[in-house]
Amino acid sequence: KNEVEQSPQNLTAQEGEFITINCSYSVGISALHWLQQHPGGGIVSLFMLSSGKKKHGRLIATINIQEKHSSLHITASHPRDSAVYICAVGGSQGNLIFGKGTKLSVKP
């Protein structure tokens, strides 16, 4: 069993839809990261959180430490949100364990 599990693996949505991507982990962590990787390959850090909720524009990330679960929400999705979203959990040293990613495609 992978230490970081994401669901769904693939997600297709219509523009404007509310999107949720889930991440469950089985190890103790210092922080959880949500990353975005566009088709060009570059990786961008969206959020780093260790408790509660964070919001940035149309993106919201939540984490429940007791349940070892995090969600990434996208409100009013747009075709430019199409990317692979990767959940990663970090130990106290900063090293990350990655999920396999969720490929999101938003259709106009």
Add this chain to the structure above:
Amino acid sequence: DARVTQTPRHKVTEMGQEVTMRCQPILGHNTVFWYRQTMMQGLELLAYFRNRAPLDDSGMPKDRFSAEMPDATLATLKIQPSEPRDSAVYFCASGLVQKSGQNNTGELFFGEGSRLTVL
């Protein structure tokens, strides 16, 4: 605009050749990571450094891979000899991470990656 810089962006080489990838971390960051991404395995940690000292390189095949940080502005990942199974995108990332025991994993900034193809 501070960013992590990786070179080369693309490298095609023949099996058995030496490959060196370079990374310039963001100035002031104390931790540098090397990750590898393949279709089959996704992203995997190869090695990382704190204040230029290697902390963990257990993710690297020791017989052919080596990672160093000769100074604070340069991290290198070397493969010698290269094999077709080393074909992947290699990412460098840097961050400012607090001391062990403190509940803080610093935000990481990724380079654009070096795409390696070994024929």
